[in-house]
Amino acid sequence: MKLKNFTDLNAWAVEQWGDAELGDTRRTQRAIAIGVAIAANPQGSLPDMMQGWNEIRAAYRLFAEDDVTHKALIQPHITETKQSATEIKSNVVLFIQDTTELDYTHHRQVKGLGHIGDGKGRGMMLHTCLAVVPLPLNPQILGLAGQIPWLRSQKKDNDNTLVEALPELLRTDGEGEIWAEMVESIGTAPTPQTGSIWVSVGDRGSDIFSYLRRAKALYWHCLVRVTQNRVITKPDATKGYLKAFARSLQPMAEKTVVLRGRNGEPKRQVNLQVAWSQLTIQPPAIGCERKQQPIDGWCIRCWEPEGDLEWILFTTVAVNAREDALMQLDWYATRWLIEEYHKCLKTGCAVEKRQLESASSLVRLLGFFAIVSVRLLQLRQLSRSNSQLKAHEYIPTIMLKVLVARLGLTNCELTLGEFFLAIARLGGFLGRKSDDLPGWQTLWRGWLRLQDMCWAADFITQSV
Template identity: 30%
Template structure:
């Protein structure tokens, strides 16, 4: 590609230029064939051996690998007026071939890692890069620790602290880029009162949109119910007038059939009371609350019902719609994890120690980003000349017709690559998805190697 994945490591400094070069070569090989094993992706035994030596080298700091990609991500963020920092956690299950020092997941017989990632997106959904990764696991000996004991721990000693850390990183970025709007986005597990307090007290707070999980109260007493009862946030926003009604098409999932849903949207600015057990140490906060509720849903547990908590204004219909749109932009992180786990087959990696495994995972994080970036760039910039992204010897062998005098647009080429990967391109079909792209890019790489091997790149 004209901008190869190696460019993501331009600022890499592992303390040895040979290690820096090796990291770039490994990234290029894995990006060219992300589903292949390290052996299959490498070109010959010498490269394979060098890759394993790289992963086994204690001088290779996994954090520095990600730091270099973060530098490249910051250059893309600099081109945006606003940036969404979306955080989420996924399981990496290595039970079939655990490392020698592997931790466990939610059961002592399930070996692996939790991957908590913070990924930057534009408001239009373009994946800009991976800003942070935390890999962690459980100790089998403390796995069954009493939940009441865990609740008594300070936030810094809980696993949930990672969500607050992610928000603090968003605040740090907001301080670095005062001319940008930085918005932290997360799902229900991140509903921590500590984040709301942090937003109120931080000198450079990032905005946030978080889907509510906890039943929260306002500071106003519900005297009709009892002297010690406070009004519920859910009841207060549910009693607000409908701001707008939306019609959305829900795609089929394993738990629901495809359907068109009617959604009522309500919004209200509310003061929120701290949790009862911490009322002495935490102040009240004020939040925007947006409720999205399906009207006349099937009642089978798949009805849409979101309560979104945000620092953003909700004075107008457009502002309310923006809060919803920002939350919806959280969903591509699920696609990112699917590309990372299925497109790159990282759970098939067989390395003997945690340290080796983690170094490999950091490179695969960048490979997965590249696949996501190309998929969305073709949709958002379809008229861009494809040679801004791909070399001539890459796009030419993909065409199944006489070569034009000018290169095709990026949108046209992405469609061709998608068709190589199994996209049907029927009337009404959505553009190629991530799976079609990772399969198509692998085939395109094979075609381009043959094209160069037979001297076709010199033909008119």
């Protein structure tokens, strides 16, 4: 995303929804206005976002229109992301996929939802794909490459009545097929001679033979975390099992990684052993895939010698040297961005707190939040890019003046790096020596505060 477009909400919203085909140009204009309102205050309720009762009613009418679908709302953004991925030459684009649950259990009035979790909760499933260029230290998020909301097969609720799930969101195929469907919805990948290498990255849920086969048919590469102990053909042409074979490999390299803290645990640095080998995975012995051809690839194992950490990955991208193995481990580590995206949806946009009357309206609203969440995540990327450039060349003058005045800064000629650190201070960043660079939540809190102050200053200036 261009920084100037980020600071101009109206221009940004036109880029996202200006080409949306919603059956009427007035609906498209309304979608742009709603996008601006949501991006300006993503955590607020709809009444908080809109400027009055007429605006709220217009938004609710839009969410009830049959032509206003989630797919139609996100399509311009999806098209732009695919175009950006296609234009990247001699490089790799990672398409990071994952599924999350949107929980509306406590909103009992919402009609058309399905079961989630252990079957006692109500909500919907959301499968998302982010396109990312894996640059060192600061991956470039191109945007949303695809998104599929769906519902699990219908079950009886606690009172023994059948849940009335929205029919068009119900999955008729197996849940695991959604990985291949996502790749097929994006389309055929460029060949290495004409463009970048597209690599679909997934966790254990993506270890599905049909997904690997269907992706390969479209010239995609796959990098998946192994969960199935598949039958393989080893380099010496003998048969074996993938996990046992990977664990039999002797260390061939070392890698130091910093693990992000989870569940209250602090981050920690670990030294990992790395090994790899070429192999061929055999099709399943039973099921519709049993007659398919084997798939050639490589396994990469990294593990903590005196700990529990272990990754066993299967990849179709060649691993010919130490650098190849370590690079693909970095690719897989980039998968955390999809988790951050889901956090942007649930925390930054409070998407699970929305209280509309039907699943269809929630899905339409998701057509806005899905893209605003990308914007939230890209703020951190922007804050770490081109930090030495002069801020006044990219940031509106009123923003710089208000920020300098609010924080009492002595230097008015800020660089972009200094500008975003100041934004983070507004969001509560302390900037101690032990602190990492600010994350998207801190930056976003500061950005919203500065945005409100600038609106107030601009209003006062124009009123005088």
